[in-house]
Each structure stands twice: as C-alpha cells, then as structure tokens.
Amino acid sequence: MKHLLKLMDLSTKEITEILNLADQLKFEKKNGIKHHHLKGKTLGMIFSKSSTRTRVSFEVGMYDLGGSALFLSARDLQIGRGEPVEDTARVLSRYLDGIMIRTFAQKEVEDLATYGSIPIINGLTDYCHPCQVLADLMTIREYKGACAGNKLCYIGDGNNMTNSLIVGGIKMGMEVSVACPKGYEPDAEIMAWAKENGKFTCTDSVLEAAKGADVLYTDVWASMGQEGEAEERKKIFKGYQINADVMKVANGKAMVLHCLPAHREEEITAEVFEAHANEIFDEAENRLHAQKAVLVKCLGGK
Numbered sequence: 001m002k003h004l005l006k007l008m009d010l011s012t013k014e015i016t017e018i019l020n021l022a023d024q025l026k027f028e029k030k031n032g033i034k035h036h037h038l039k040g041k042t043l044g045m046i047f048s049k050s051s052t053r054t055r056v057s058f059e060v061g062m063y064d065l066g067g068s069a070l071f072l073s074a075r076d077l078q079i080g081r082g083e084p085v086e087d088t089a090r091v092l093s094r095y096l097d098g099i100m101i102r103t104f105a106q107k108e109v110e111d112l113a114t115y116g117s118i119p120i121i122n123g124l125t126d127y128c129h130p131c132q133v134l135a136d137l138m139t140i141r142e143y144k145g146a147c148a149g150n151k152l153c154y155i156g157d158g159n160n161m162t163n164s165l166i167v168g169g170i171k172m173g174m175e176v177s178v179a180c181p182k183g184y185e186p187d188a189e190i191m192a193w194a195k196e197n198g199k200f201t202c203t204d205s206v207l208e209a210a211k212g213a214d215v216l217y218t219d220v221w222a223s224m225g226q227e228g229e230a231e232e233r234k235k236i237f238k239g240y241q242i243n244a245d246v247m248k249v250a251n252g253k254a255m256v257l258h259c260l261p262a263h264r265e266e267e268i269t270a271e272v273f274e275a276h277a278n279e280i281f282d283e284a285e286n287r288l289h290a291q292k293a294v295l296v297k298c299l300g301g302k
Contacts, residue, residue, distance in 0.1 A: 001297040003113045003120045006106070007130045007167040008193075015137070015171055022138050022286070022293035029064060029289070036066025037296045041097040043067060045123070048074040048103035049224050053260065053287050054123045054131070058100050061292040067299075070096075074103070089116035098299045104225065119298035121291075126160055126225070127187070131294065132259050133164040135286040137172055140215055142286075143255050143279060148173030153213035153250070155179045155206055156240050156267050157233075158186035161219045161259055166190055170198035178202045179209035181236050206240060213250040217257045218242050218267045234266070243269045255279045 001014060010018075028035050043062050045055065055071065062069040079088045085108055092099060093116040101109055102123035113120040122130055140147050152169045154162050158180045166186060169176040176194060178186060182204050185191065194200035203209050210216060221237040222230040242256060256268075256276035264270040273280065 001294075004130055004294050004298060005109055005113055005120065005122050006128045007133060007164055007171065008190075010171070012171050012173075015134070015168065018134060018290065018293045018297060019138050019141060021296060022134070022289045023141075025064075025292045025296075026286070026289040034066075035064070038062065038097075038299050039066035041065075041067035041299050042095075043069045043295065043299070044072050044092055044096040044099045045069055046072045046074060046077065046079070046099060046101040046103065047123075048101075048108075049124060051102055051124070053284060054100075054102050057288040057291055058123070058295075061288055061295055064288075065292060065295060067097075067295075085111040086115035088112075089114075093117040098295070121294060121298060124160065128164045128167075129160045129259070130164055130168075131287065131291050132161065133168040134290040134294065135283060136165065136217070136257055136259075137168055138286045138290050139257065139279065139283040140174075140255070142282065144214060146173075150214040151175040151177065151212055151251070152215045152217065153177045153179070153210045154217045154219075155209065155242055155246070156218045156237065157221060157223065158184050158202075159219065159223055161217075162186040163190050165217060166194050166200065170194050170200065173198075174215075175199040176201075177209040177213065179204065179206045179240065181240065184236070206246060207249050210246045211249045213254055215255050215257060216242050216246065216250055219259055220261065220263055221267055237267070241267055241269065242272050244271065247272060257283050260284055 059069045089112045098119040100121040100123045104126050106125040106127035109122045144150050152174045154165050163186050166176050221233045258280050
C-alpha cells in the first residue's frame with residue numbers, strides 16, 4: 001500500500017489486513033511488547049486544520065513504532081504563503097519518509113501523492129476521513145465480532161465522515177443507512193456507488209434509518225470551517241439526534257459511536273453518550289492502533 005488518500009482506493013482485503021494488523025499492534029502495546037517497525041523513519045505532519053486526536057495519535061504512533069514525527073503547521077510552511085503543492089511535495093520527499101496531512105481540499109492530498117515520491121496519508125479533508133473510519137471499523141469488529149452482517153446507521157450532516165463511513169461500511173459487508181436533512185446528503189457519486197455495490201439507503205427520516213440498526217453513529221452538526229453556519233444549522237438539524245427514541249427502534253444491543261468532539265444535547269443526548277461512553281472512547285483509542293497499522297503498511301515496516 002503506497003498511500004492512504006481515501007477508502008475508495010482500498011480493496012476489502014486491504015482494509016481487512018489493516019484492521020488485523022491494528023488488532024495485533026494493540027495487543028502488543030497493551031502487553032508491553034515493543035514493535036519498532038519504523039525505526040529511523042520520520043513522518044511529517046502537515047496541519048491546515050487543528051486537531052486533538054489526529055496530532056496526538058500520529059505522534060505517539062510514530063514513537064511506538066520507533067520513528068519520529070514532525071508537527072508542521074501550515075502557518076509555518078511556505079505552502080501557507082503560496083508555494084505550489086507540487087513544489088512542497090518534491091522538497092519534503094527529500095527530507096521525510098512519509099507525510100500525513102490534515103487539510104481542507106482533497107485535491108491537495110491527491111497532488112502531494114502525484115508530485116511527491118513518499119507515502120501520503122490523509123488525516124482528514126472536507127471530502128473524507130479514512131483514518132477515523134478505519135478506527136470505527138476496528139471498534140465495530142471488537143464489539144460485534146465482525147463488520148459484515150451488521151447494519152450501520154449514520155444520523156446528521158452528510159459530510160466527510162458520512163462519505164467515508166458509507167464506503168468503509170459497504171466494503172466490509174455492512175448495510176448502511178443515512179438520515180440527513182434534504183440538501184445535506186452525502187456525496188452523490190459515493191451514494192450511487194454504494195447503491196450499486198451494497199445495501200444502502202439515504203432518507204430524511206431518523207427513525208426510518210435507525211430501524212434495526214446494530215451500530216448508530218453521529219457527528220457534530222457544524223464541522224470545522226462551518227462555525228459561521230452553526231446557529232442556522234442548529235435549526236436545520238434539530239431532531240437529527242441519537243436519543244432514547246432512536247435507541248428504541250434500533251437493535252436492542254446496538255452500539256453507539258461518535259468521532260468526537262461531541263456536543264451533548266445537539267447531535268446526541270448526554271444520557272445516550274454516557275451509556276455508550278466505553279464504546280466511544282475505545283473508538284477514540286483505536287485511532288492510535290489503526291493509524292499505526294496504516295503507517296506500517298505505507299512506510300514500509302515489516
């Protein structure tokens with residue numbers, strides 16, 4: 001695996017291999033077994049969007065793997081002053097063994113991969129969030145034994161999280177349903193692909209989407225960069241919430257996931273969040289293990 005740009009690029013086999021390696025690395029970390037697969041390797045981490053989980057998990061992940069990580073704020077790079085991405089890619093390729101980038105445009109990630117000669121890992125774009133969804137799939141396997149055969153229901157904005165959840169869920173054999181307001185649906189091409197390749201529905205009815213769900217998932221109503229729309233979105237997304245009524249129509253043993261940060265009493269009630277906190281924070285922890293597996297696969301560790 002050369003890059004992780006989006007989950008659509010990966011086969012079911014490749015995703016499964018990442019998850020299996022993530023399970024192994026998690027076991028080894030929990031049991032104090034060192035796994036310095038990337039000894040001497042250096043990862044550059046470009047942040048145009050700030051993050052708690054992405055920065056800490058990648059930095060700790062590289063340390064655990066015997067390598068090192070450099071935090072590169074877009075404000076401190078020439079890329080933030082107009083240097084073309086293709087030039088930045090070619091320069092950094094001569095210094096680093098890999099790049100993780102968290103930014104706005106998917107094209108910026110794709111261009112880094114096109115013009116650079118080192119692995120590029122998508123830490124998040126406005127289009128998709130593959131690293132988060134790999135951690136989500138890992139968590140679903142831990143709690144459900146497998147992804148295949150389960151129904152995944154996402155409630156909220158049809159954003160980057162939704163796009164990646166649809167692709168990851170379908171590729172791993174899950175039924176996927178999405179509930180979002182009209183005009184806020186996921187990417188049209190991704191939805192068309194999902195309908196052709198699996199069982200997928202998109203509706204504006206929360207209860208319809210959640211019926212019989214084994215996994216319920218939500219995200220904030222206003223993502224990073226949409227702060228100016230927050231008040232308007234509160235009105236539009238009112239009711240697109242995981243609450244007691246939604247839990248009643250889901251499978252009796254349904255798990256709840258949230259990519260965090262969570263706004264209690266908006267997209268999820270405090271009651272439901274706390275009842276499923278173990279699942280949600282296992283999911284957050286699994287960012288570390290899933291991303292370590294991606295790093296090993298991309299940066300050439302054995």
